[in-house]
Amino acid sequence: MRKRGIIMMITVFILSIVLSACGSSSDSKTITFWTPLTGDDGAYMDQLVKEYNATNPEIQVKHVITADMYTKISTVLNSGKGVPDLAIIHADRVPGFVKQGVLEQIDSAIAGHPEIKEENYLPQAWATGNIDGTQYTVPLDIHSNTMYYNKDLLKQYDVEYFLDDDIVTIDEMLSLQGKLDEGDYVVNDALLGWVILAQIQNLGGAIEENGQPAVNTPVMKQAFEEVKRIADAGLMTPFGEDGYLMFQSGNVLFSTDGTWSSTAHAAVEGLNFGVTNIYSTTADKFTNRASSHLFAMLKNDKRSDEKEAGIGAFLEFIRQNSIEWAKAGQIVASKEVIESPDYSQYMQSFFTSNEKEVESLYIYTYEYYPYVAEAVDTYCADIVRGNVDLDETLQTMQKFVEDKIAESSKAEAN
């Protein structure tokens, strides 16, 4: 009997330890900070947090890299337990989160820091967190679609003049038809969906008309047709091939990937590359489709005023010191950082080198942009390669977005 009692006690003891580990620690002296930043990005953010904690703030920040963060956010918000004090979310999440009422206004946290204001950040990065006049987020960066070019190949084909006006047009690219060595290509198809979304802006279109999603539109059709011209001319890396690797192996003149890829390209021996804007349908306008990492506070009644003040202090530190973040290849949102001399050594400083460049960084803010982007991403490769009928697929895409909106808006009406 006694033995049984001991076993029972041991079991209860172990269970209580195991289960208590599942619960959230409500440490009032730590700001729990969730980010979806995996890989190198996470390491750079770790370093920033470490530097902040080294300043001995009243409340320390604990950085928790959370793969699958948005799923976990919905879980903790539902249960009300373990909600992080601060999180980094993407720009396209803001409208939906605000509508669902899961974001706190950021004003209460930044109240004691007058320098955290619109004028001190890249305008679109700040504005993307502003819904109906209320500020919900403070931006960390803009990360954008960009076009890298292989300097040696441009020279070899004598087309360095493409870069003169900072706009490489589709017509310029087509001028290389029939002039390339076998195995060489003008451009790859990395982040092709983002390239299409940039052309929508270049052609003066929109993805929303009168509150409705606008996918099956003449502008969308034209955007696809223009990009398809490059593929039809055999100048785009072959369908199904890894165009990103082909750029790194020196067979492609232009690569349309992201600001963050500059570090990976730099690690390739012998790759002599530079950065410019995404190619355009017209010589008059260029657009780089972008997104932004934003600091936000999820709804949490238990967040104390002291913690909010601590969050404000951390955001002010980031505003002044996020040059570390530039190492990750991102366009830092704080003007103090991008105007500092050190920042110019980073390749992405190209995108803040003048007003026009800053304006070219376009963040879609339509509430249902994620569905539109998903439709474009799902179908763009097959459209551009001519595997499917364009008109029919545009109808399918429009329906795809409408069906998803219908489902989600019914859930919201609840």
Next chain:
Amino acid sequence: MRKKSFAPVFFVGPHLVLFLIFILIPTIYGIYASFTKWNLMNDPQWIGVANYKTILFDTTSTFHAQFFNGLTNTFIFVAISVPLLIVIPLLVAVSLEHRKVNLKGIIQAIIYIPGLISISAAALIWLLLFNKQLGIAGNIFHSQVAWPATQPYAWIIIFVITVWGGVGGNMIIYRASIAGVSKDLYEAAEMDGAGANRKFFSITLPSIRFPLIYTFVMTTAGAFNVFGQPLMMTDGGPRQTTHVLMMYIRQLAFGHGESIAGMASAMAVLLGMVILVISALQYYVMNRNANE
């Protein structure tokens, strides 16, 4: 027996608790969610069988098209991968029993290890192998095809990585079962003049029928839940011909933008029902044949 013994509770209890928390309650909640509109954030809103109606009968709906395309592709995967994952491990296991085969342990380890490697890492390596420019497919075998983007090659690379990673598990089960078959039977058969084939079909197969049923049912259920291989190898392409149902379910619930978890749950429940029916049928048919 004055006092009741608690010992069984201690043995069964932990499993029961874990089963309740991580399997039974989520399953019931998942079934409940399939009758709702839910974005994971707000409270689920009861809508009856509307999700099922849309998925099964609304031919104009995106979800209807996704479900049937996903289910068709999943069936293709199951129909081809399951026989491969039963027959190949069985052949390997039987071959390893041969007297003249040396280094059995090492061969077994080599075949088993791929199953321990993460599917993402393995997929990157296999994609490079099949890469037209950089891989052996193009450079040694002079293949001019972009494998992940051309059918039927897209399916072929999915099956290659599936078989490569999946053979080991079943092989171990078969080897263990074959080792348990009495040697007397084989000796008696040899005395009666039975050849290798006769011994395989008349002794080995009947002796390991329960492991066979088990692996057949489990491999089939696993194959219906296929997700990683097509996601990593082809991302569902070309033209969504390798886009399996689990990929659609995950995209709806945890994809871009607001979650459509109710519809995703309904698809998951339907997939679960398909797996349940097919597993039950398999078990019934195989068990009946085995008892005849």
